[in-house]
Amino acid sequence: MRISELSRSSGVPTATIKYYLREGLLPAGRRTSATQAQYDEKHLDRLRLIRALLGPGRLSIAEIGDVLAVVDDPPESPLDLLGRASHILGRTAVDQDETPRSERSEENARDRPGRAEADALVERLGWTINDDTPAMEDLAAALTAIDQAQLTLIPAGVEGYAEELHKLAVAELDTVPLDSPQSAVRQAVLGTILIEPLLLALRRLALEDAATRRLL
């Protein structure tokens, strides 16, 4: 199909498609003349994926490039799959010192407020986590914020949340096909990114329903 049809089928404006082509997010079409190229179903699928990552996934164009690079050229073994996903997706937590994560030394990372509490929590849970997993910094920042705001937690505490999420994580991991690295990476990376907005939306709605039941 031509770019105009690709635009119609995907609902993505032609100018935006050209931008994705320039940024290398979308592979070039098959040239049919100096000014025209043909696109196929693969381009349409890729466009849908980009829009999914850009929309609810809230990734930047650069982050989407990183994700697509892993999806297109997955590590040979699925072993460090989630590790790769976790690193690509590690968002920068703004905390007291306001130093971007990339400018901090590893030593600093372990002295950051909340880091000792985060390490102790993971130890209590018996989880196997890499020391330099970005989510450890996010956990430290989240624990610090909860502490600073003097928020009362549920009786089961942070462990209560952790155990529920671990159950869901095991079920999610079972959906990752291990026979093909390509589809394993795709499912793992997309699962990490696309389930997050779902969880947040469902949580807000669950709170609204629970509040209505309690207060009425």
Place this chain on the structure above:
Amino acid sequence: MRISELSRSSGVPTATIKYYLREGLLPAGRRTSATQAQYDEKHLDRLRLIRALLGPGRLSIAEIGDVLAVVDDPPESPLDLLGRASHILGRTAVDQDETPRSERSEENARDRPGRAEADALVERLGWTINDDTPAMEDLAAALTAIDQAQLTLIPAGVEGYAEELHKLAVAELDTVPLDSPQSAVRQAVLGTILIEPLLLALRRLALEDAATRRLL
């Protein structure tokens, strides 16, 4: 204490404190001369709260202003508490049409991709949700993205996530004190904002641990 001590105790630079004062996030200190003012524990608490909302909560300065306004001047009845919180916190989901949420008509909102699926899901769950709750749009966008990316869900499906989150929501609501609107709003709003980064960090870590267990 003077602004320099407030800065030292909170770890927030003086220039940043002055910015929060100008923006009205922090109430003015008690003037002791033309150029000096005294601050107390309340200012320190408020500063910690602002930092918690700005950091892991990832709210903008304007959003923090809205949250603090509700915390300082809560609605008379705690009835629509969560509704207020949910509206303040409704983040704009970028979706196919790229129209900011504020510029869309209500009619459009219900024709958006995924909205029918979101309505059907809430109906199946038996949840009581306001039609104009922003999280319904987020849910619609999340369902659309999962569908577009052809992501395989856990066997329990979206309902599986919804039921776990509802259990946690009921436990969370039990931590909200209903005797004082002020503390009820504070706990409800902060709980909504500050638990989200905790959940996301714990989920990534749970996935890493579950992956390690499964793959090794």
